[in-house]
Amino acid sequence: MRERLSYYIKRDSALHRLNPLTKIILTLGILLVSLISPGYWTAHALLIFAIVPLSFLGRIWREFFSSAIRLIIPAAGFIFLMQAFFQPLGETVIFKFWVLDVTQESLAFAFRISTRITVMISAFTLFLLTTHPSELMSDLTRRGLPGQFAYVIISSLQILPQMQSKARTIISAQRSRGLDTESTFLCRVGSIVPLVGPLVFGSLVEVEERAIAIEARGFTSTHVKTSLHEIADTKFDKTLRWVLLALVILSLVWKIWQL
């Protein structure tokens, strides 16, 4: 059974050591620049000159490529095909397929959109691989995110796998009582009911107990929360965040200037 639902890989690297907020801003910065900037090659350049080098810097390039490829090929590939065939752009027909025309312009457009999708997915993958969820949440809590919100996010990451295993137990129990979960489609759909009942009602009881347990540990205390681990926020982090903000604004200016 998987112990956690997080992609985090523990390594010691400059990227791992960055403050979590800086990493969020880095991810969003790359994303926004690639979306806003009117330059045709911006997204491609970001991919080659920012994201790929960052994956080497974070010493997670192997995991990065394997998970990125698994996510990107289906998503970007699908978008590319849709846009290439259905985008009613341009005159220069390269080839025809049934009633659909693939033009040079629609091909260029599709290439650009799918690169943007690639940038988006890979930037987030990079973020998830190098940021520990609880580190992220304690940093955000320190900056004023409500503790309850952070708790919901973090605990779901750990409790979901537990619920999955509970669902498997319930399914096995129901099957040993003769529930059909493997024959026709209708049978499979029908078998969801005896799963969902125990799972949902069981979880409701658990929620109350867990509420008592965390309350017993001062969860609603009015004291200012402290944190066990010190999360570094260096001068470099702060500078980098301003630089990224400046880049986003610059690409906005560029976009407006182009109009």
Place this chain on the structure above:
Amino acid sequence: MAIVNLQNVTYKYPLTQTAVLQNINLQVNEGEFVAVIGPNGAGKSTLCYAIAGFVPHFFKGEMSGTVEVAGVESAKSSLSEWVLNVGLAFQNPFNQISGAKYTVFEELAFGLENIGVPRDEMPERVERAMRLTGISALADRSPYSLSGGQQQRVALASILVMQPKVLVLDEPTSQMDPIGTREVFGVIRTLAENGMTVILVEHKVEWIAEFAGRVIALHDGQILMEGKPAEVLTSDALAEKGFGISRYTSTARAARTAGLWKKANLPVTLDEAAEGFAK
């Protein structure tokens, strides 16, 4: 001096007609080990919640009478302040794991983070709680990868780290196998020896006989009997009312009817029974 003082406590859960606790008067001295027994529905858990402040703060409902710990009344305090006085651990170890932390060490620190303990004081307090519960070797493990007995000790440690004045344990071993039970009672023994005030709800009467200084028998929300474990746990009246009793007590009681048990008192533990039958 009584550290826990319940005066005429009567309590009704919201939307119910009958009172779960009726006119409970209970004093527990500092450093005392009190066990609470009773059949299902006797109000044992509710009594725990009342001492730990969850009744009425968390469950709402109607409460009359007063619950005082160390001279402060629970109704006049807030729950998040009250948990610093009284620590509560209960049955299911899995539900007591916060889910917000990835290692046992961090799990223990969760409570300290919540109440704003400075960072440099945390490691010492966490390590002390881990030593007390014998889980130091598990510090870097995920709380979810542990056995039931280990998880329950983590749950106990996460409460102890808050340094409560009183510890309330609501059937902490009811979901444990024999090994887990022994582990958890090992911790409870250490705590009792260190002078912790403990209120323990438990069905396993042989363990109660070993630890408790006083036993309280709860029935239909009322205190039916109160006294030394040897007296309460072997009482004929309790056996008739459906209280869990030790198999050694019931064996000896049957033997007494048949004229085979000669001693005046019935046994609770195996050793007492063996000794009595040997005579």
